Every structure is written in structure tokens, then in C-alpha cells.
Amino acid sequence: MAHQINVFAQNKPGRLEHLTKTLLEAGINIRAITITGMEDFGVVKLLVDSPEKAYQALIKEGFTAYMKEIIAVIMRDQPGGLHEICQAMGTRGINIEDAYGFVIQEMKTALLVMEVEKIPEAEKVLVDSGFKVLSDEELYQI
């Protein structure tokens, strides 16, 4: 099982700076970041090399953070790569709540990170369909 850190942040100058500084001081490498903004506040989602360490550092700094279980799955960085995964999930009735992706090796492999409601089922569907689902440790390796 892999994790990302979701952080509640107010939408105002200096907040991201404080957050990134906290991670810098804890020696955390950020693999990916997305921000969901909702007018006066937002949620920052962080994929990092050491989720537990990052989480503790943020909590200690007073951030409201949550360790969120996610599914990190390897996909082909080719036309149709994302479609294969969505098809596998869709036909088995698994809804994707939030997702983002990034390239690991150009034209070869990419990573899709998903928040889903039914994590074990989704994982099983993906593994059964021949996809590689990463653990926290494996995520750190890439």
C-alpha cells in the first residue's frame, strides 16, 4: 500500500512557502504535488519519498495533514496507456475519485496515482489485469 500526504492550507501568500520549507528541513524529496483550490482554502497533495517522515514533520509544524492511502500504478508512456487502466477499473465498477500522473521514463513508463474508495478491490483488479501496483518502498525506489 502506498501513501500520499494531503495537507489543508488556506489560500493566502506564504502558505506553500512554509510547507515546502518544512519538507526541505526534514530532508524530504517531493515526487509530485497537486493543489485543489476552493476559493479561500485548498488541499495540497504530496507524493514524497518518505511519507511517514514528511507527515510527522508537517504535524510538528502545526499543519493539518492526513496520510492518505493511494494506488500508484505503472502505466505505459504510450498512446492508450491511461486508457488501459481506466478500462480495467471502469468495467469492474471502480470509481476514481482523484488522480494525477507523471512520466518516469520518457516514452516508456509513467506513474498514475489514484484516490479510490475501495482500495483493496481496485488493487486486485489492477494486479489481475497485469498492472504493476507500487508499495511505499517501491515508490521510493523510482
Place this chain on the structure above:
Amino acid sequence: MAPEDNYWNRRMETLSREEISSLQLKKLRGILEICSHSPYYRRIFKEEKIDPSRIEDFDDLRRIPFTDKNILRENPSTDFLAVPREEIIRLHSTSGTTGQAIVIYYTRSDIQTWAEMIARCMYMNGVRRGDVFQNMIGYGLFTGGLGFHYGAELVGVLTIPSGAGNSRRQIQLMREHGTTVAHVIPSYALLLTEVFEEMGLDPREDTNLRILFIGAEPHSEDMRQRIEEIYGVDAYNSYGLTEMNGPGVAFECPHKQGMHLWEDHYILEVIDPQTLERVPEGEEGELVLTTLSREGMPILRYRTRDLASVIPGECPCGRKHRRISRIKGRSDDMFIIKGVNVFPLQVEEVLMKTLGVGSNYQIHLERVGVREEMKVLVEVTGELWHGNPSELRALQERIRENLRSAILLTPLVELVEAGSITKSEGKAVRVVDKRGNF
């Protein structure tokens, strides 16, 4: 300016200082006697070993303990009754959103006394038979509506009991019946100007309004002047509270230099809310009132929590009833917004119930254009949140809805980061009033 003869009750309104003092002393003895028929005061007199017949002057009055909201809440309201229950013909009540509502009972004579006070207020500012009075304030348990209604009818003006809200209808009524005098909450008076505009009307040109009575919430001199300008009227400030009958306890005369407190009906003391000692005349303090005329439910030395001062010197109008300044604030943390009394504790209780855990919060009162806004900042802690953005929206909505049903106002709810609400010397600041009322 004042008409030549603007006394509704010439005898009472033209008393000299000495006459007021001796009348007060005489009535004080009477009210103490009346109090000894109320179970609450009988108990207090016994416990404190007070012999009411030995209270002979204003210094002796200090031996009588203060009364406050809590005392009125903690004791059954009927314990304060000094007459048999069947003498009571009306009750009014506070909103009771902070717990036990405070009930005030009136005999027929109490209602008449109250109406007479309002009549003085209206008459001295030029309201006469032939005027049309629109009472644009809440009727029902709230004292504002019925209090003015009875006063206006006593003066003999055509009274339109339009009540609060329903803005377009208010304007239609004004135009249809040629309203000349209105009673309105100042923030609502400003809000109504937007509706006038929407309807393509100008209150100066398109109404016959000439007098507005504004009260029930603190406001600044600037706000009065804006209202006067927009409506082309004279606007008069008033002071009152349910526990002391309702509106009409103190009222501005045509000189608009403070509100005359009707001292033939109340004894006024101004105290330091910390030491509870009386402050020198002219200094700011908490207003403490003793009812001198109320026979149904007399209350001695009631701590209003309203901060104000007595304006020294004589009023050009000639009335010797002392004047109080605008209310400068509260000695407790209650605030008034859109005419509604709110205690921060009410907000706290709603948050506690909604969130299941305590959360740091702060209430911001702001003026946005002509509107007053109440904004509640709530810190989002780890206990409240499980990482989903959608939860936050739902949380915001739930807090807003629960606050609305508890305090009857729809506040803005802002979710803020844990630890971001500033404290002052380690103490939580619950209310930040940026309206500039005072």
C-alpha cells in the same frame, strides 16, 4: 428643531433635579415595599438581612445586591412576581438561544406606563395625531414591535404594524399610506436603500418620511447622518432592553445630544464593572437600572452590561432627566448584529455539537457596503478532517446551517489552518468587531 411645546407629560418632563430626586426616593420606598411581595426579593432581603424600610437614600441602595441576566435565568420568572399571577396581562421574552429564556411579566398598569414612556419619546420629537407611523420592527416576544405600537396608538397616530422584513412590501406600504414616521433597526434602514434603488425610487422624493426612530442595535453618529441624508429625515436614537420593559428607557430629544433616561421610572447608576463601585458622573461604566414603576415584576439594580456614560450638563431642551451617551460596548461579550443579540458561547456550543470536538474559532463582524456580515473562522484540526477536499465544503455547509438555526442569522464560515487564529497575551479573542460602530 423642537416644536414650541413638545411635552407629552408636561409635569414629569419638566421636573427639576431636586424634584426628580425626591420623587425617586419616594418611589424607591414604594417599590421596595412591592418587592417584598416577590418570592425572590423576600428571600434576598432575608438572606442579606435587609430591612427595606431602612433603605432611606441612594447610598443605602447600594446595600441591595445587583441583579443580572444569570439571576433572571437561574430563578423561575414567577419568583420575581410581586402581584398575583392573574394581574399579569402580557409577557415578553428574550430569545433564549443561550439557554433559559428570560421572561418579563407586565400588569395592565405596567403596559400603560411603558406606552406612556414611548409616547413621550415620540411626542417630543414631533410625532402628532395625523402622522402615519410604520413600525418596521419585530412583533411578538421581542419588545421592540409591541412597545412602540402601544406608544404610537397612545399618541394617536395611524399605526401600521408592518413588522420586520419583507422589504418591497415595506416600501409599498410607505407609499400607499403616506408613512411619515417609522421605527427601524439602523442596519435595516441602510439595507432598505438598496431595495429603493432596485425599485427605481428615491426615499427623499418618493416617500413622505420625516422622522425615523432607530434603535435595537449600536450604531455610530456617522451611520445616523447617512440615514438622515439618504432618507431626508431626522433620525433619533433610542435605548431599551427587555428586562427593563423594552424600548423607551432612554431616548434622544430633538437636540440629539444623548438619550434622556426617564428618571421618574428608573434609578440610574453607572458602575465600574470590575470593582462594582459607582463611577464619578461623566465617566464611562456599566449602566445599572432599578425599576421604580413596575408593579408586576420589579427588578432592583439590574446590571445591563451596556457601557455608556452620563453626559454632564443641561440639555438645551430643558428636560432635567439625565442623558446617557451612545452605548459604547458591553461588559460581557455579547454583540448585536442585524438586530440580533449573540453571545460567542452560542457559536461555541454549535461548533462543539457540529464538530464533536472543540475547535478554536473567532467571530469577525464586518461592514460590507451597507450590509453587516458575521464571519466565523474555524480552525481545521486533524481530528476534523480525513484528507478529502469535499469533506471541507460539507463541513463548512454544516457549520453554517447549524449556526443559522441556532442564532437565526446566516454567517459566513471560513475554514482556517490550525494555529492561525491570533491570540492576545495567550487569551483567545473571540470577537473582532471591525464595523466601527463605537
